[in-house]
Structure formats: C-alpha cells, structure tokens
Amino acid sequence: MQTHEIRERFTQHFINAGHEPVPSASLILDDPTLLFVNAGMVPFKPYFLGQQTPPFASGTATSIQKCVRTLDIEEVGITTRHNTFFQMAGNFSFGQYFKEGAIKHAWALLTNPVSEGGYGLDPQRLWVTVYLDDDEAAGIWENTIGVPAERIQRMGMEDNFWSMGVPGPCGPCSEIYYDRGPEHGKEGGPIADDTRYLEIWNLVFMESIRGEGDKKGFEIIGELPKKNIDTGMGVERVACILQGVDNVYETDLLRPVIDAAIELTGARYNAGNTRDDVRFRVIADHSRTAMMIILDGVTPSNEGRGYILRRLLRRIVRSARLLGATAPVLEPFMNTIMDTMTPSFPEIADNRERIVRVAVAEERAFMKTLESGTHRFEEAAASVKAAGAGTLPGAQAFELHDTYGFPIDLTLEMARESGLEVDMDEFNREMALQRERAKADNKAKKQGNLDESLYREWVDSHPTEFVGFSELAHDGTVIGLVRDGEKVTEVSQGDEVEVILDVTPMYAESGGQMGDRGRIVVGDTVLNVTDVQKVGKKLWIHKATVQNGGLDLGQGVTTEVDSSWRHGARQAHTATHLIHAALRQVLGPTAVQAGSLNKPGYLRFDFNYTEQLSDEQLREIATITNQAVDADFAVNTIETSLEEAKAMGAMALFGENYGDVVRVVEIGGPFSIELCGGTHVDHSSQIGPVAVLGESSVGSGARRIEAYSGLESFRYFSREAALASGLAAELKTPTEQLPDRIAQLTDRLRAAEKELAAMRRQQLSSHTAQYVEQAQQVAKFSLVSVKLPDGLGAGDLRTMASDVRERLGARPGVVVLASSVDGKVPFAVAVTKPAVEAGVKAGDLVKLIGGYVDGKGGGKPDLAQGSGSNPEGLSAGFSAVRDHLAQA
Numbered sequence: 001m002q003t004h005e006i007r008e009r010f011t012q013h014f015i016n017a018g019h020e021p022v023p024s025a026s027l028i029l030d031d032p033t034l035l036f037v038n039a040g041m042v043p044f045k046p047y048f049l050g051q052q053t054p055p056f057a058s059g060t061a062t063s064i065q066k067c068v069r070t071l072d073i074e075e076v077g078i079t080t081r082h083n084t085f086f087q088m089a090g091n092f093s094f095g096q097y098f099k100e101g102a103i104k105h106a107w108a109l110l111t112n113p114v115s116e117g118g119y120g121l122d123p124q125r126l127w128v129t130v131y132l133d134d135d136e137a138a139g140i141w142e143n144t145i146g147v148p149a150e151r152i153q154r155m156g157m158e159d160n161f162w163s164m165g166v167p168g169p170c171g172p173c174s175e176i177y178y179d180r181g182p183e184h185g186k187e188g189g190p191i192a193d194d195t196r197y198l199e200i201w202n203l204v205f206m207e208s209i210r211g212e213g214d215k216k217g218f219e220i221i222g223e224l225p226k227k228n229i230d231t232g233m234g235v236e237r238v239a240c241i242l243q244g245v246d247n248v249y250e251t252d253l254l255r256p257v258i259d260a261a262i263e264l265t266g267a268r269y270n271a272g273n274t275r276d277d278v279r280f281r282v283i284a285d286h287s288r289t290a291m292m293i294i295l296d297g298v299t300p301s302n303e304g305r306g307y308i309l310r311r312l313l314r315r316i317v318r319s320a321r322l323l324g325a326t327a328p329v330l331e332p333f334m335n336t337i338m339d340t341m342t343p344s345f346p347e348i349a350d351n352r353e354r355i356v357r358v359a360v361a362e363e364r365a366f367m368k369t370l371e372s373g374t375h376r377f378e379e380a381a382a383s384v385k386a387a388g389a390g391t392l393p394g395a396q397a398f399e400l401h402d403t404y405g406f407p408i409d410l411t412l413e414m415a416r417e418s419g420l421e422v423d424m425d426e427f428n429r430e431m432a433l434q435r436e437r438a439k440a441d442n443k444a445k446k447q448g449n450l451d452e453s454l455y456r457e458w459v460d461s462h463p464t465e466f467v468g469f470s471e472l473a474h475d476g477t478v479i480g481l482v483r484d485g486e487k488v489t490e491v492s493q494g495d496e497v498e499v500i501l502d503v504t505p506m507y508a509e510s511g512g513q514m515g516d517r518g519r520i521v522v523g524d525t526v527l528n529v530t531d532v533q534k535v536g537k538k539l540w541i542h543k544a545t546v547q548n549g550g551l552d553l554g555q556g557v558t559t560e561v562d563s564s565w566r567h568g569a570r571q572a573h574t575a576t577h578l579i580h581a582a583l584r585q586v587l588g589p590t591a592v593q594a595g596s597l598n599k600p601g602y603l604r605f606d607f608n609y610t611e612q613l614s615d616e617q618l619r620e621i622a623t624i625t626n627q628a629v630d631a632d633f634a635v636n637t638i639e640t641s642l643e644e645a646k647a648m649g650a651m652a653l654f655g656e657n658y659g660d661v662v663r664v665v666e667i668g669g670p671f672s673i674e675l676c677g678g679t680h681v682d683h684s685s686q687i688g689p690v691a692v693l694g695e696s697s698v699g700s701g702a703r704r705i706e707a708y709s710g711l712e713s714f715r716y717f718s719r720e721a722a723l724a725s726g727l728a729a730e731l732k733t734p735t736e737q738l739p740d741r742i743a744q745l746t747d748r749l750r751a752a753e754k755e756l757a758a759m760r761r762q763q764l765s766s767h768t769a770q771y772v773e774q775a776q777q778v779a780k781f782s783l784v785s786v787k788l789p790d791g792l793g794a795g796d797l798r799t800m801a802s803d804v805r806e807r808l809g810a811r812p813g814v815v816v817l818a819s820s821v822d823g824k825v826p827f828a829v830a831v832t833k834p835a836v837e838a839g840v841k842a843g844d845l846v847k848l849i850g851g852y853v854d855g856k857g858g859g860k861p862d863l864a865q866g867s868g869s870n871p872e873g874l875s876a877g878f879s880a881v882r883d884h885l886a887q888a
C-alpha cells in the first residue's frame, strides 16, 4: 500500500467516526519552545490547555501533521526507524471520548480488512504497552479488545508517560507495536526488542500538566480542565510494514532517492558494506527533511532552524562524496524527493524552483567552505607536525566544526590521511560546552512562554478588538489592570501599569512594526502609553504610566494613538515592503526575509544571504525602492484565506496556521505582495524618500539592510551634504574631487609612515651591539632579553632577534625581544645553533612566554615568534625564560 493511500485511509476512518479533518500546520509555528513542530498535537496545544475553545463542533479532530525531530540525527540510517522528518497521523478528542474510545478507534483501523478501509494487519502480531499502574487501559485491551494478557506489557515513565519534553500538557500513554518476525530480533515483546517489535501508534491519555524536569522525573503540577485524547501513528512506520520493506528508508517515498544516489555515485546499496548503507539512508532521510523545511520557509544559516537545515544539506553532500560522487548532488536529490512527496503535499509543485535554488546555493557554499576549511586543516596539521606532535587539538577540530561546518567524521578522516589523531576528549568537551550554551538559550526562550499564564483568562474570554486600521481614537472599557506582575483593580498617579481594554485603536508590536505610542484618557486622568504588546495573538497589553489621576477596572476610557507616531510607522513599514521587493528583484528569490523592525523614520530588514552585497547591488535596491515611491503605487489590503493568499503569490507564509484568515498587503499589483498585519500608507508616494544607509552582517548567513524613511531621510541627506561641504572647505577642494584628494593624502601618510618605520629600525639595529654587551650569563647560556620601545611588529622583532643572534657568534645563546602594539605584546625568540643542540627550542620558549602574556605562537627551533594580550605578564615571562635556561 502506497504511503499516500495509508494517509487517505487514516483520514477517512476518523471522518467516518465524526472527526473534523484538519490540514497539517506549517513545520514552523509561533511556539517559542519549539524549533519545529515535532508532534501532531502541537497545533492543538491551546485546546488541551484550555486556553482556547476548540473550533470543532464534534469536539474531535484528525490530522496528518508534518513533523521534524533532529535530536537523534546521529541514529539516522543506523537503526531501522529514525526519520528526521515524518508524518504523524493523529486523532484528537477534546473532552469527548477517552481511553476506551481511543483504543477502539486505533484497533479498528489497524486490523479492519483492507477491503473495508483498514490496514488489514494480523491481530496476532500486535502487542501493546501501558503505563505502569494504568490498569484501566490494560483492562480495556484485554477485556474489550481481546488482546491476550501476555502481549500487554507495562513500561515506566520514560516510555509510557508522554509530554512535550517541557512544562505543558501530558499523560500516561499506551503504545501499539507490530511484531516483524524472528528474522528482525529476539522474542519477548517491545520490552525485549524494539527493532523486531516496531512501535507504530502512541495513544496519549492527556489529563495532566507537568512542570520542569527531564523525561524520567518531572512533577505533575495540575490537572487539565478536561480529559483528552492525543494519538500519533507513524505513517512511515506503517508504510514500512505494509510495503514489506526492512526499514523506513526504503518505502515508496524514500527508496527512489537511494536509487538516485546509487546511480550518481556508482556505489552499491545492500551489498554488505554497512557504512555505505548508512550513507545512502542518510541521503534519503535528510533530502526529504531538508526539502520539507525549505518548503516551509527556512534557509540555511548558522543558528536555530537555519543551522539544522545547513547541517542536513551538508551531511547529504558529504555522504554522497564518501560514496564516490564527484559532481553536485543536491539538485537531483531534491528533484527526486519532490516527485515522491508531491502527491501527499501538492504545494511542493509551486515551490520546486525555489527549493532547488536554496539547496544548490548551500551546496556551492559548502564546496567553498570545504576548500577554506581544508586549507585551515592543513595549516593546523602542519603546525602539529612541526611541533613534533601527533595529535590535532580538540579545540582545532571544534573550530573546524563550528566555523567551517566540518562534520567531525570529515576532520577525523583527513587527520587519519595525514597520519594524525584527533583529541576527541577535548573536542567532546567543547561540544558539550556548546550544548550547554544552547540549552541556556532554550531555557531563556521557554521562560517567555510561562510568563503569559497571567493573561490566560483574558486571552480566552476577552480577546481585544483592534480598530486601529481605520481609527486613531476610540472609546473602550478597562477589562484588566496589571501592576508589578499582579492583577489589580485600580491604579493611580505615578504607577507603571499594563492596561487591557475590550477594544483599542493602538497597534501592538508585531510583524516587525513597533507598538503605537499614545494616551488613554478619561476626565482628568491621563495615561501615557509607551508600548503595546500582544499576548497569544489575541490580547493587547498597553504598557503605560499614569500621568495624572487614577483608573479603575471597568471604567470607560478614550484611547488615542499619537498620530505623528503612526504616520511615521506607516511610512517605515510600507518602505520595508518596498525594500523587500527590490531586494528580491536584485538578488533573486533565495534572499528570504529573516526578520525586520520598523518604527517612525527608521527600518531594518534582515535576510538570509551568504554573500556581502556590492555597492552596486545596494544602489540598485535603493533606486528600485525610490522608483516605487515615485510611481505612487496604491497600497491595498485584502483579508482572505491562507489558500487564497498563497494562490495570489504572497510571500512569507511560514508561521501561519491552517484555517487562519490572513491579511495580504499588495503594493502596485505584482510589485509587492506580502502577508502582513501591519499599518501602511495608502499610496507609496506618502512614504517620502527612502535613504538606504548600508548593509552589514548579522551572524553568519544573515545580512541586514538599514534605511531611513520620510522626513528622517531628508535629515540624513542634509547631514551628509553638510559633512561633505565642510570637508571640501577644510581641504580646499570641490566636493566632487574629495575622494581623490583624500586618497592622495592617505597615500602620502602611508609613505611617511613607512619611512619613519625604516628609520626606527635602522636606529634600533644600531643598538644591537649594545644588547649583546648587556647579555646575562645563565648557566652556560648568554641570554639577551629586552623590552624594546613600543610599535615594533613581530616581523621587525624577528629580524632584530636574528641580528643579535648573529653577534652572539658561536656561544650558546638565546635572544628574547618584545614590544607592544595597540595593547598587544608581540615577541620573538632566536636561539643560536649550540643552544639548539643543547636542547633549547625557540618554539618552546615562545609557548612559555605565551603562558604569561595570554598569547600563543610558534615557529622553528632556532627562530619563533608570538603575540600576547597581557603586557603586564611580560617580565614574569622573561624570568621564566631565565629559570628555564638555568635548568636546561
């Protein structure tokens, strides 16, 4: 049975049982605790928690949700069942049926004959597990369904108590396993062998709320308002069974990618080479996951989702090369996986070109990286060898991983080829530290989620009505007051408060546009609103200071938006859309938005792009933007369904949920069409000039354009003009000739500096004789160690140190010279031949000094150099050299 049919049968089974079919949500949802949607229940979380009322008349729903889990990425291809992308088919009951209903529904679908819409699985091969003390579930399995007691096993918290891994809804669960037969492992049920007994369906009896803690030991901190059902059936696992294949990488959806890889690489699959087999499966699994997350709007970067995508794509390329590929591989792999996935996900068809482009650009970038990383590796390997060592430091391997995107197996392999080992302990320590940092990050993110509990009641019962698209002042009623994080019933002069109104004209920060500024007034009472934020997309929180008077819960007020603020914000926001459109005209569709901010007079726009923009590209973007202003395009906003918006070609679709009504902002017809909830001018000419300030990097893989809009642009241009004419007057040159004039001046300055440095060196070398006279005798060595005047670089010091060494002649001698430049301490060590023979190495001494001045360096046994950042440590460094020689 094809995967597509497995999906259809699932949905039909639950529709027949009265469930509302719900399309899959995007992999990327507005949930700060998740990088990707990782379970079917995620989009339904607010219904389980009772934050929102489920919009399904039957109180039940069914979906086949796209999921991504990348925690087990190293397991992919090694086990038979780890997919980083999978489809979770689920049925959900919000306070309707509970354990018995869930068990009966699942059993019927699995065991009903194929001719009656089921999967026709042999009941004798099905095993189930229940949570330790869940006698109720065990009883239903045994007595109602008729599963023999010996095929019902009990498992603990870690396996049979489900939660999202973070505080939130949870409950005991019951899992259904399929026995694939003795050729797949040992007898004894799921407890004994989870490869032979493949888990296919998890039924969660969701009734509690959990607190902090890990999988094995979190506390239950409360009960959910109702008893719910959340189930998840692994579509690819059922496909694996129904198609009689050995593992989830060989189903109808993924096997074609393995075949494409066989063709491309010439390697053989399933021919007894386990390592190669794993590589084939990695290619198949990762190709699909990468494709699906690009589809939902992610582009490669060095953080978060973008990093996961980058890692997946690079692992594909790397695996293919290890299998023998020499040509680019991502385009054929993406095409193959798009072919197999389109019947289930028709939206792929409209995105094929974009998906291939993103993947291919990353493959190119990786090939470049491979080049520069290989170079870096060779340098590192050479210096390890020069120092006579055989182990590449773990920190180096980590740098290759972190900065150059080298998977560790690549570094290991290259090290092996150069006859080196890698300090894996140190590498693992660095990786663990990085994971700690990531965890701390995540924790900080989760915190944001919890804080919202204060507002839960209002979110559900009193969503704010926003009237600010058409009105700047409006009457409303105070339905909530919060002071110092607590609900209060009245506030008075001087208080910093949060005000919740039933209706407001004030825009709450979202989509990059900052919240409105304005006032809330009634009688003599005035509150100054300094920010407006949204909670749960539904509740407007006005942050305000009580300027005068006081305010009570339930009081009627008038809310006024500061109209000049709003005017500026509209200009900046529409200008952001124009820049986005211009950017895509100039850079192509792979320059995808990564974030933006706009407020009166200023905007910035972040996008994923791996290269720096040229001046010419920037100028072109600015020109197209200002031409669009000049064209006086009409700005239209249209409210429509997500599907309609997609059909119109609107950009930035990720983060939206099924069934959402979305707002499309269209400027100049096809010029710019975006989903956006912000406030905009009516005609593009109302923006006024847009001054593009420049572009910069914001973390790898992402770039930022900044610009002024409206009057602020005019101010900027006048400032620039004044600056230029001031300089022109100062240099007595017409403004157009300023660049030439300044170039001339800098050239002259450089020449003068060079001359000065040469003179200084000459002067210093005239001192070499004097340094030799000052040599101290330490044991059998003559030691010259001098801190020279500031400003000498490592090169100068090295030359001088060898001069002094010459003069020491045939004596065993050591020369140490140091200087200081911009807070750094460059130093050089030269050792005469007899001293080298006596076992003194310049490189060792450089390391020794480095330890005192927080620096490092290296070189040859007779001449080495280094640089440190702690000038204070220098004299201790000198003494250490003395002690070293005394003992040599």
Ligand code: SER
Binding pocket: 038, 039, 040, 041, 088, 090, 162, 202, 203, 204, 230, 231, 232, 233
């Ligand atoms: N939420 C459960 C799981 O992910 C069942 O859908 O396994």
